[in-house]
Amino acid sequence: MRILVVGGGGREHALVWKLRQSQRVKEIFCAPGNSGIAQMATCVNIQAEDVPGLLTFAKQEQIDLTVVGPEIPLTNGIVDLFQQQGLKIFGPSRAAAEIEGSKALAKDIMAKYNIPTARYATFDDAAEARAYVKQYGAPCVIKADGLAAGKGVIVAMDEETALAAVDFIMAERAFGQAGDRVVIEEYLEGEEVSVLAFVDGETIVPMVASQDHKRVGDNDTGPNTGGMGAYAPAPVYTPELAAVVEREILHPTVQALAAEGRPYRGVLYAGLMVTATGPKVLEFNARFGDPETQPVLSLLETDLVDIIEAILAGRLAEQPVKWRDExxxxxxxxxxxxxxxxxxxxxxxxxxxxxxxxxxxxxxxxxxxxxxxxxxxxxxxxxxxxxxxxxxxxxxxxxxxxxxxxxxxxxxxxxxxxxxx
Structure with a gap:
């Protein structure tokens, strides 16, 4: 097989590394890749956001399978375009990926289908958002609605910080169009856990649970980042908790997306807070997490190509997925x-x-x-x-x-x- 991996970060390096272990893979290309990926794959000077350029390359090089790392090409409809051209590609459609592309949409779906999450309100007017903060006070969480490279979430422990966060996102346009709308959520206490799952539209196979470290400093201090490290498995994620998450969050979410005309195939990432009253969804992502992918794929025993092909064929239920006990x-x-x-x-x-x-x-x-x-x-x-x-x-x-x-x-x-x- 000739495989194209889209992206150029640590997650994509881990994907290339894992795919290279498959005996079925003959050659891997990565667009745009990086210095480390270049030691394992042929790097191509096409940016991950350049969907037409990636399509042209995939057709010219007769790529058998494209694996998409980052969120932007997914929310821009790369999967829809490749499929229209008869090309095999792994990832959710534009409509399904919107569960990450719009935090407001994700919250609305969770509210409609009773999927446990924080109380929230959505605003596209800064004055109304500020008034809401003054009414409900802090702590609270201010989120840019759109994609902001993992940095569009501000946890405000006091009202002054919350009001400044609204201005930073909506008035100062810190995240551009992603901040046209904000979601203001109640602050949840507990321990975070990331649960990534393989999904073929119906069947869900959760991966080993992991825990990301979002803040830049030790003991979770300083501003949020794209992630400063991760480990797997996460001991907080007990078998009992896993059963609850599958029953109350993962399965209902995949069923909800199907009911909304957004059938989901790919990797669904649930960022959860384990609260005193049970697990609640902080966010959904429509792809492998970064840096969670690095430890999680390090523990995967099964050939990733076999899993991806089973998902694309709608036969995930028939595909065993094994993990190392490490x-x-x-x-x-x-x-x-x-x-x-x-x-x-x-x-x-x-x-x-x-x-x-x-x-x-x-x-x-x-x-x-x-x-x-x-x-x-x-x-x-x-x-x-x-x-x-x-x-x-x-x-x-x-x-x-x-x-x-x-x-x-x-x-x-x-x-x-x-x-x-």
């Missing part, structure tokens, strides 16, 4: 200044000096004059597996300590909550 941890190394503005072009050293059993997934890297340099905010996802979470943490940080670039920063507490449990 743990995996991914620590993100970020550029100085991230999640704010950051410098690019810092030389990265030590990539070949990480211990055995550590895989370095490249996120924001490029090649320059024969050297690997930084080219993004999240630069690397240093990922290790171990017999348990402690061993995986130890190995991941040994890997981190071998790698250097100017201004590198990372959290020192990835996986600590799992150890405390």
């Amino acid at each position: 743990a995996a941890v991914c620590v993100v190394m970020a550029a100085a200044g991230y999640p704010g503005s950051y410098q690019k072009g810092q030389v990265i050293t030590g990539l070949n000096e990480v211990p055995e059993g550590v895989v370095v997934f490249h996120a924001g890297t490029a090649n320059k004059n024969g050297q690997v340099v930084t080219s993004g905010g999240r630069v690397l996802g240093v990922t290790a597996t171990g017999k348990d979470i402690q061993e995986a943490i130890k190995k991941a940080y040994q890997g981190v300590s071998a790698i250097h670039f100017a201004g590198a920063h990372y959290r020192k507490d990835i996986g600590r909550k799992a150890v405390h449990r």
